[in-house]
Amino acid sequence: MEDYAVAIIAGIVFGFAARWFMLKSDYRYYPTYPHGHVTHLSLGFIAAGLGAVAIPAIAEPDYVAITFLALAAQQFRDIRTMERETLKEADENKLIGRGPDYIEGIAKVFEARNYLVILIAIFNSGIAFWLDWYWVLITGPLSIFLIIKLMSGIIIGDIAEVVESKLHFEGSLLMVEDVVIMNVGLEETREKILNEGLAVLIKPKDDNARATLHSPGQRMAILYDAVSILGTKVDINEPELMPLARKNIDEGYLGFFLLPNEPDIKYLVEIIKRVPVLEATRGTPLSSLYGRKAAD
Template identity: 50%
Template sequence: MSTFLQTMLIGVLSGSLLRYVMLKRDYRLYPSYPHGVVIHLALGVIAAVIGAVAIPALAEKEFTAVTFLALAATQFREVRSMEREMLQNLDQTNLVTRGPDYIEGIARVFEARNYLVMFTALLVGGVTFWSNFFYGILTGLAALIISRKLMKGKVVGEIAHVRAGKVRFEGANLFVDDIHFMNLGREQVRKIYLERALGVIIEPYDDNGRATLANNGQRRAIAHDAAALLGIYKDVDTAEFTPIVRRSLDTGRVGLVIVPLEKDITILIEAVKKVPVLESAFSTPLKTTLGRKAAD
């Protein structure tokens, strides 16, 4: 087999494999749609081809071919707007919405993963071209492990302590521990809340966590993921059972109240811990001098 062919083949294979591995099909319900998987695999293969072809093209002094990399980058930016648009449309019919921040985060991940595939194919192609296919495969594996590690964002469990809270009423006002949620008028609704609802308190470890949890988009993501995992006791005409996340102004703690179908507090706590910290919400005031001074 010629070196060119070998380079292309191994580059494309490793890139496509990486894209496949990074496609998560789980409770987040996305992209579990079979056609979504096809779309993203196809785009991944295209990205891998572009990446893999770059090194042989350079070696052949075909510099115009390399400019296609830049062209491809603009194409993949479209992926982000495509995902955003679709998720926004679907979000309108969700019982518990994801919110724009979560959607933006997901869309950005889709775009970034295509670039990762391109870089991997480029790297693997380069290594294969200048050494042999054995090292190429080795590089591919290393790239796979590194990209999985690098792209693994933080989760709520790493920035805050999550514990159970007590759901109670003061008159018509719903509380979890000392965090006020909302006013509920009907006696029957209050009864259902007392019987079926679960409350969780999220206590940030430091000021960074506090600032992150204050973000409204982050809080909607928590409510959405909790509802997706435990099921939700709600229909379109019972808006009062929408899970909500509210903040204690005094302590910066955040509380979640949800009326789930499966009343299991340990699972709810685990679910909340695993909610991803959104890139747009993640905030680090403690990294600045003023932020540190304000903290003490």
Template identity: 35%
Template sequence: MDKIFLVGLTIGLLSRIIMLNLDQRQYPTQPNILLSQLVLAFVASSLGALLVPALRARSYTSITFLSLAAEQFRQVRENRRNTLQNLEDVQLVQRGEAFIEEIARTYEVRNYMCIITSLSTVGLHYLIISEFKLNSNISLIISACCGLLLAFILKKMLQRESIGDIADVVPVEITFVDECIMQVGELKGITNVGLKADRDRYLSKGLGIEIIPKDKSYSNAGILMDPGQRQTILYNIYSRLGILKEKDEPSFYPLPRRNPKKESLVIAYIPVEKDIDKLIQAVKSCPILSSAKGKNLSLKNYPIGKKGSA
């Protein structure tokens, strides 16, 4: 039992480790989060690895530990949500409620993945021994390989789409009309920038982008028009490129605006480093929120620009 427990525990930890890079890419965070996630993964993997031997020993009360673990992981989700919400006021660009909930939910689900992989690894080991009468060491190797395969399958299933999958991102020019009315691309009236110094900063250091739904799809456009998704895009840019503004400079807060002709989204942004390629990549890598999906499904096959469309 000791060998299979260690194998199940290891596979559970590995399943969490292969997701850490994805977490860091989508949710840049502090280094201390790494340790807390590994500790939680160890606890979850241990529970999964111990469950099968406990059930084989007819210790059915061990199932109650799963309910306690689930409650603990829900508390982790709540704590993560509260922490991020408490930090909102000190962010130059906020994450937004929808993105915070998505992050908190993701941290909870990752722990369940550890339980599933370790439980499946240990369970498969005992199944192979009892049904196929194979050597214990051979069974360990087979169950470990299957556990790793399951971990990669779960990673693929849990990996959400990004903006680059549903939209094209193109650079557009920032200009001012009527002296102080900002225009991004062909859409004017973004905001009123009264000070000439502020307008000069936009013209010299600002970058404009337009996010255009692929396939002229209203379902893709619905994701872009979701308020939570818009805020997530802004925070994703900010977390990667920074923003050249102080907290008391509202003129430079990025404002995503809808272009009704294309159902696209235009943004004027002033990054620390003026690099349009990095800005486009930051937008494309932004994760699509679960709460933003499913918008305008009835118009999935109704192309943007069709006669009679809104």
């Protein structure tokens, strides 16, 4: 009984610790504090408890207890639905929204993190049960570190080069280098954009990156992260100040324009480099034979 108690405690402690470290309220303002934290930490504790009792249940043996893992999987799938609906409702009231692809990616992450908590709890519970409790002092932090590294994912800086650029007008057309952004009619607005606007080029490193940047969902994610940190001077019914990312249709790179509250071009470049590549927008034409041949 004492071995069971030590194993369960070890699983719960490191499983819950993993959920704590994976919970972040960053510049995307999600999850909210403190209500969102309470919800997700509570679910993380439940997930850790379910994982922690798995090894003692098998050793007993009490296989009925394992069925709770299947029930938990259903509940955690409901988390994805809950997050998706919450973020979609919040997005409707934003001038610059995340977009459905970004929202779906966030929802998937919150579901997956609970499964990772269960795995960490099972692993460390097993270590404490079959070896000894002091081994989890090594395996616990190591497993949390590895999980966080694996969950970091790919960012724009991994697939594309982000370089500073200049804004200019050809007639009434706002341009970032040779990329047409939009038509600006008022002379006063043109002067404001030239004086206060920022621009970058986002150049894909290969055809996979080009396909990813082609997605409107990925572009919306770039816009949202940039606006979340640097702000924007756009207001309701002011489309001429709206931040935009347009594509050079021949070469496939993007021209990005923003009229920020904090005009710092170096930070804009770094922000865009750190935007996550969304699973729903990730292009892989080079994975196919014909895609590789077409790229030659």
